[in-house]
Amino acid sequence: MSKSLVGNYIRKLRFDHNEMTQQQLADKVGVTRQTIVALEKGNYSPSLELAFRISHAFKLPLEEVFFYGENSEER
Amino acid sequence: MKAVSYMTYQEKKSIVSLISSILIFAAYCLYKYPQYPEGVMESKEIFHYWGSFVLVLTLVSIAAHIVISIIFNIFFRMTTGEKEPSFADELDKLIDLKAFRNSFFVFILGFLLAMGSLNFNQPSKVMFIILILSGFLSDVTGSLTRLYHYKKGV
Numbered sequence: 001m002s003k004s005l006v007g008n009y010i011r012k013l014r015f016d017h018n019e020m021t022q023q024q025l026a027d028k029v030g031v032t033r034q035t036i037v038a039l040e041k042g043n044y045s046p047s048l049e050l051a052f053r054i055s056h057a058f059k060l061p062l063e064e065v066f067f068y069g070e071n072s073e074e075r
Numbered sequence: 076m077k078a079v080s081y082m083t084y085q086e087k088k089s090i091v092s093l094i095s096s097i098l099i100f101a102a103y104c105l106y107k108y109p110q111y112p113e114g115v116m117e118s119k120e121i122f123h124y125w126g127s128f129v130l131v132l133t134l135v136s137i138a139a140h141i142v143i144s145i146i147f148n149i150f151f152r153m154t155t156g157e158k159e160p161s162f163a164d165e166l167d168k169l170i171d172l173k174a175f176r177n178s179f180f181v182f183i184l185g186f187l188l189a190m191g192s193l194n195f196n197q198p199s200k201v202m203f204i205i206l207i208l209s210g211f212l213s214d215v216t217g218s219l220t221r222l223y224h225y226k227k228g229v
Contacts, residue, residue, distance in 0.1 A: 004228065032160040032167070034083040034225070043228025047165055 006045040008066045010036070013058050029053040084151060084159055085167070088144075089222035095143045096136070096218060100211045103132050117199055125203040132207070136214075170224045178217035185209015 014020040022036040029050060038044040039054075046054065055065045082090075107128055112120050148159050163171070189205040 031164040032162070034085055034160065035164050035166045037083060038166060038225075038228060041228070044166055045229075050165060 004042050004045040006051075006066055006068055007042060008039060008054075010054065010065065011040045013060070013065060017058060025054070025057060028057045083225060084157075085170075085225045086222060087151065088147065089218050089225060091143065091147050092140070093215060093218035093222065095140065096211070096214050099136055099139050100132075100214075103135055107131070121199065125199075128203075129207065129210075166229065169229055170221055173224060173229070174217040174220040177220045178213040181216045182209050182213035185212065 010025070014022070014025060022040075023033045026033045026036045030053065031050065035044065035046075039046060051062060051066055055062045058065060110124070112124055115121055151157070151159055160167075185205055186209060189202045189209065192201045192205055193199075
């Protein structure tokens with residue numbers, strides 16, 4: 001199974017937000033911790049709804065949490 | 076930040092489910108198959124035997140899976156100090172759908188083989204064995220699909 005083309009900065013953003021744990025983020029967006037793990041590993045492209053919920057949890061626009069294709073701009 | 080690699084709850088559960096399916100099926104077959112009414116040709120007794128084989132296997136599998144799942148959850152809580160997920164989110168549902176699709180494909184293949192065996196004048200015993208094996212293999216396929224997707228992603 002190839003890595004998802006939709007990448008994200010979730011791991012970094014969690015740490016920038018008071019070292020939020022995976023479980024805390026999962027509770028905020030209504031998924032299991034395992035789904036956050038899969039997202040951070042790049043093993044899963046979230047639904048549009050989940051992507052928006054995660055962006056809202058960080059109070060950031062979608063494109064500052066997710067990117068498509070190669071991550072050319074390292075945050 | 077160093078990535079921590081470990082098995083998630085779902086991966087562990089898929090492995091437990093896979094092993095328990097194999098053990099339950101093997102143990103049940105070892106217990107039940109010697110009771111096959113030998114020497115009796117296509118009679119009511121034979122169909123009664125296969126009917127009870129499938130029904131009891133289904134009930135035993137369901138009961139054993141429930142018990143094993145409860146024991147696994149208790150063990151998981153004790154060893155990790157973490158609570159098991161109480162709901163299925165979009166990733167779980169997607170993986171379940173994929174597992175169901177593969178599992179269904181295997182069963183239908185087995186069903187067609189079983190019907191084919193009747194077409195080629197095989198005894199009903201062959202047809203029932205293929206049907207039961209395809210049920211078992213479809214269960215194993217479902218567990219393997221879940222394990223694969225939880226490990227490698229969707």
